[in-house]
Amino acid sequence: MSFKKHLVEYIFIFMYFSFLIYFFNYLGNSNYARYIFAASLPTFYLLWAMAHHMFEERLKLHIFLEYLSISLFVFIILLTASNL
């Protein structure tokens, strides 16, 4: 996949995540909203990564584990930041 196509995807991801931040900031009073945000951000990232690499035909176990580990890491960090 070309750099240009990657860039388009990255911009889309960035905008989608920015929208998520804006939306959840609007709901910010609720701790449950924080939990949902903590789960939705890495889940979307993992799903995007799987779809992207499948489309590129380079989805291997170690790539899946790479995205899974980073998604899990981000989820736990966000959960920690929720004042547990």
Add this chain to the structure above:
Amino acid sequence: MKDLAHFKEKIHFKHHFLPHKERKVRAGMLHHKAFFLYSLVFLLFLGIVNLSKTATPGVLGYASDINVKQLLDFTNQERSKDNKKPLILNEKLSKAAEQKAKYMFEKNFWAHTSPDGIEPWKFILDQSYDYSYAGENLARNFYYSKEVVDAWIKSPSHKENLLSENYDEVGFAVVNGVLDGYETTLVVQMFGRPRDVNNLTTIKDQEKYLNSISQKLASTENNNSLGSSTYVIDLPTLFRYLSFSILGFVLALFVLDIYYSKKHGIEKFTGHTSAHIIILVISIVSIYVIYKNGHVL
């Protein structure tokens, strides 16, 4: 031979932080096993902290430095900037604010009107405060009195209450408790104008009340309705700094990975480093934006 072994050890250590040219892999600290380990360590840390909270009460918790005197001073400072007369601290309004805050903890809600339909005015009337005008501002999870008043001033509806000429008196409560399963500091500000002007609080009454608050503050520690909670370690701050630090560290390693790989022409068969950088940056921004403390209502 000893020098060679030492050199190899040095090279090996370097690749914890930098990509490996021959093996065409990322730095060891960016391997998926490392991320699983970080997650496990964080989970263990969370577990230990939560156990310590019960094992060592008063050491770990939510610490804030908010008190009634400062809230009154900052409120009146804002009013004087707008050429409005200062509000007088009223004991009945403060008690009404305290009852409202306690009720929010008891019923686990955060709103002007409770889920069972109780409005703020009930708490004021319960204190036999007969008013012609009344208002309420709420705040939660701020650290300092100034932050609370600043947040109210930034919000148009709260600012209107705070600077309204319809009010002569004010009451505050700062109450610590558990809301939605979290240790929370609630600040309730209640405004009023007594129907009978003869019932207006005098400056002398205010001074007397402020003195009684200072005395109570000196003898009370946590879980009071008058001032700050005094934990040794503030958990939200600890968690936030820890999250920022680890995310920043990993982010720096990924940026270094891109730079070093380009410089040395290392082609790796891995996931997209730029995408990882995006999610890490977004996580840092979201912690700053969404997971910040302090909300007004």
